[in-house]
Amino acid sequence: MRLSLDTLVRQIGSLPTLPTVLQRVIELVNNPKTSAIQLARIILDDQALTARLLRLVNSPFYGFPRRISTVTEAVTILGFHAVRNLLVTASVVDLLQGEETAEFSPTRLWEHSIATAVGAGLLARFSRSEDREEAFVAGLLHDVGKLVVYQVYPAEWLRSLSTARRDDVPLSVAELRVLGFTHDQVGRLLTEHWKLPVRLSEAIACHHRPDNAQTARKEAAVVHIADIFSRALVLGSGGDDSVPPASEAAWSRLGLAEDVLDSLMIEMEEQYEQARGAILGATQAARAEATANAA
Amino acid sequence: MARMAVEKLTAGMQLRKAVFNMNGVLLLREGERLTAKHVTVLKTWGVHEVDICQEEGAAEATSTVSPAILRQIEQETGRRFRHAALASTPHMGMIARAAGRRLAARLQAQEPAESPAKREAR
Numbered sequence: 001m002r003l004s005l006d007t008l009v010r011q012i013g014s015l016p017t018l019p020t021v022l023q024r025v026i027e028l029v030n031n032p033k034t035s036a037i038q039l040a041r042i043i044l045d046d047q048a049l050t051a052r053l054l055r056l057v058n059s060p061f062y063g064f065p066r067r068i069s070t071v072t073e074a075v076t077i078l079g080f081h082a083v084r085n086l087l088v089t090a091s092v093v094d095l096l097q098g099e100e101t102a103e104f105s106p107t108r109l110w111e112h113s114i115a116t117a118v119g120a121g122l123l124a125r126f127s128r129s130e131d132r133e134e135a136f137v138a139g140l141l142h143d144v145g146k147l148v149v150y151q152v153y154p155a156e157w158l159r160s161l162s163t164a165r166r167d168d169v170p171l172s173v174a175e176l177r178v179l180g181f182t183h184d185q186v187g188r189l190l191t192e193h194w195k196l197p198v199r200l201s202e203a204i205a206c207h208h209r210p211d212n213a214q215t216a217r218k219e220a221a222v223v224h225i226a227d228i229f230s231r232a233l234v235l236g237s238g239g240d241d242s243v244p245p246a247s248e249a250a251w252s253r254l255g256l257a258e259d260v261l262d263s264l265m266i267e268m269e270e271q272y273e274q275a276r277g278a279i280l281g282a283t284q285a286a287r288a289e290a291t292a293n294a295a
Numbered sequence: 296m297a298r299m300a301v302e303k304l305t306a307g308m309q310l311r312k313a314v315f316n317m318n319g320v321l322l323l324r325e326g327e328r329l330t331a332k333h334v335t336v337l338k339t340w341g342v343h344e345v346d347i348c349q350e351e352g353a354a355e356a357t358s359t360v361s362p363a364i365l366r367q368i369e370q371e372t373g374r375r376f377r378h379a380a381l382a383s384t385p386h387m388g389m390i391a392r393a394a395g396r397r398l399a400a401r402l403q404a405q406e407p408a409e410s411p412a413k414r415e416a417r
Contacts, residue, residue: 058319170378232375232394243390245379251386261393269397273298273344281316281341292339 003156005181009189014152016095018194021046022087026195029084039080040072043087052090053083059278061271062086085137088196092140093279096147103158104239106147107280111236113140114279118271119226122264127254129218138203138223141196145186145204146239149179164240171240172208184208210250221250233265235272297404299347301337306330311346360399367402368395 008015018026024042028034044050050071057068057078068074075083098106120139124132150157156179164174175182188205203219206212207227210220224247230236231243297311306329313325314337322340323333337345372391379387 055319060315060319168377228390229394232390233397234375241375242378243376243387245384245387246390248384248386256386258389258393261389262396265393265397269298277342 003153003179003181005185005189008152008181008186011152012189012193015148015190015193016151018088018095019046019049019091021049022091023195025084025087029080030195034080036072036075036080039083040075043071043075043083049087049091053086056086056090056278059274059281061274061278081131082133085133088137089140089279092144096144096151098147098150098154101158103161104150105237106150108237109143109146109239110280111276112230112238113143113236114275115230115233115235115268115272116140116142116223116226118275119229119268120222122268122271123222123226123254124219126256126260126264127218127222129222134197134200135203135219135222138200138207138219139226141191141200142187142204142207142223142227143183143238144190145183145188148186148190149183153179161239170242170244171238182208208244210247218253221247221253224250225254225256229265229268233269235269297347297349298344298401299404300344301334301342304329304334304337304345304347306334309348311348314342314345316340316342360403364399364402368399371395371398 017023021042025039028039028042043053053071053074054068056062057064057074064077068077074086078086093110096106098104100107117136117139121132121136124135129135146157149160160171160174160178163169163178164171167174172182172184184205184207187207188201191201191204199216199219202213202216203223206216206220207223210217210224213220227238228243228246231238231241299308308329310323310325310327310329313321314323316322322336322342323329323345327333372395376387376391379391381387381391
């Protein structure tokens with residue numbers, strides 16, 4: 001069967017779905033009539049999600065000045081959008097996983113995505129964007145399309161990677177040859193399916209071509225440059241190891257210059273370690289404890 | 296400032312920053328002199344790197360990058376930026392130089408035996 005984006009769309013039911021509680025949270029956050037109590041009650045129904053939210057919100061990476069000990073506090077102090085973004089952050093890594101192989105490592109892709117998220121947050125701050133958390137989540141989700149393709153069409157995904165390596169072409173060129181579509185298109189499909197905000201979806205869809213963005217041009221520029229920084233600094237791996245060219249318009253839009261790059265990159269490396277600990281740390285600690293108990 | 300991989304820590308080194316586990320619980324305080332037991336605790340909690348105070352002599356020793364590391368970084372940069380039109384786009388040159396300085400600092404300070412290519416392959 002020849003693949004196309006249409007075949008993937010027809011298989012929309014096979015795309016990974018968010019936990020029901022999180023779907024409900026997204027619906028409630030999208031509805032302006034929702035109250036803080038309603039939102040908190042839905043989250044509290046799920047003990048595991050509640051625990052994850054509180055652990056993440058109190059991790060050194062988020063570093064809120066005081067400890068947040070209840071969901072109601074989180075909703076009222078941080079706001080609806082921040083809580084939704086934290087819940088997506090806490091859930092998505094477990095949801096989109098796959099077999100670790102010599103050719104492709106989902107863990108290394110998540111490390112790359114966490115570095116891009118941290119970079120996007122810093123670039124949003126640098127360019128005085130209003131919503132840094134949204135930039136963080138857009139960075140975290142920018143490559144989810146790769147994991148979806150790996151889950152739904154694993155053989156074709158690995159062939160895209162090997163084609164990029166063998167022919168020394170950018171991954172997007174190899175994807176078009178093998179799959180007939182690219183991971184940024186799949187990212188848009190998935191985030192729209194999940195009913196995440198349109199600007200977030202567009203930033204993800206346009207992270208390789210930020211000048212094509214219609215409504216979220218700055219957000220797309222932030223994720224585009226953060227992805228390039230993350231690759232240049234070798235933080236995690238996007239599956240291929242080359243650094244793509246940065247759009248000059250995106251570079252100018254963010255007001256970047258050579259004299260700020262060193263401090264931005266040092267901060268990105270430091271925050272990356274903390275964010276990796278906060279987001280991937282739970283799984284790693286569980287493994288370390290299992291090893292210690294076995295010894 | 297020196298970030299150091301937990302595998303490379305030795306007893307007697309001093310923490311520049313406190314270390315927390317992923318639940319935000321304090322594992323070791325800022326200024327603590329490390330013992331072998333401390334290093335085991337960090338490994339058990341899955342901590343990968345910590346900030347170590349640089350002794351004056353060590354700071355001087357790492358303040359200049361060795362020619363071998365510079366050559367390695369140049370080769371890596373040329374390889375990694377091969378699709379990035381470095382020659383014709385000034386902003387890509389800026390990114391490559393800044394990232395190169397960070398990779399050199401990492402190689403010099405914390406990973407003398409591990410190249411970015413090896414890190415990538417992990």
